Amino acid sequence: MDKITTIKERILFYLEEKSIKKESFYRETGMSASNFKGAGLKSDLGIDKVVKVLEVYPELNAHLHWLIKGEGVLDLSGSEKVYEVEEQELQPDHMLKSKDFNEDIGDLLANIYAQYNTQDKSLLFIQNQISKMEKKLEASIAKQSKYLERILAQVEEKESRSK
Incomplete structure (x- = not known):
């Protein structure tokens, strides 16, 4: 997948990785499909919507850094890692x-x-x-x-x- 730049794109990537149907996601979160298409995909997702996604998909709580900032890699292999550690993150800073x-x-x-x-x-x-x-x-x-x-x-x- 190309560079994922928005929270919405990361959510769609997560759904794809977990083989979750978008229709199920929209129904469970109460969000509209139009928010995840075209220009709507590039707009910000309100914090209330992010909270709803985290309530419906609590597994994403362990991946907040990836979801919010888009840094690291989403790791759904079952380990408790939030994201794969990059070389620079091993530095004292x-x-x-x-x-x-x-x-x-x-x-x-x-x-x-x-x-x-x-x-x-x-x-x-x-x-x-x-x-x-x-x-x-x-x-x-x-x-x-x-x-x-x-x-x-x-x-x-x-x-x-x-x-």
Whole structure:
């Protein structure tokens, strides 16, 4: 397989390696197939979706480094290795890489939180706008009802005079 660049591509690779049908994956995780095709395949997968994948496929918990960062090789041979150790990871700075990985995860979570926070504020703004529009609509309907009542009253008055 060519260079896998996104979490979604790594998930699809995992499914292929485990001979899991995509339809089963979509059904079990509640995700849409369109998120894993075309341009959707290159977009980010939200942390809530990653958590759902990990809940449905707990074996991937042992492969977080590979899943999140795409570093190392997915090893499903039954061993407890998270990923195959690369030569450079045997160097004393291995602990730094682990710290960097944790910082990357922290940054990822902070970015996702910021996105959700922004979306939440946007939703609140939209809900506020909808509420204002509903009030204006109700006021307009009430105003139209008064006009209709006046018109009907005038029509009834004209009819009663003409009799």
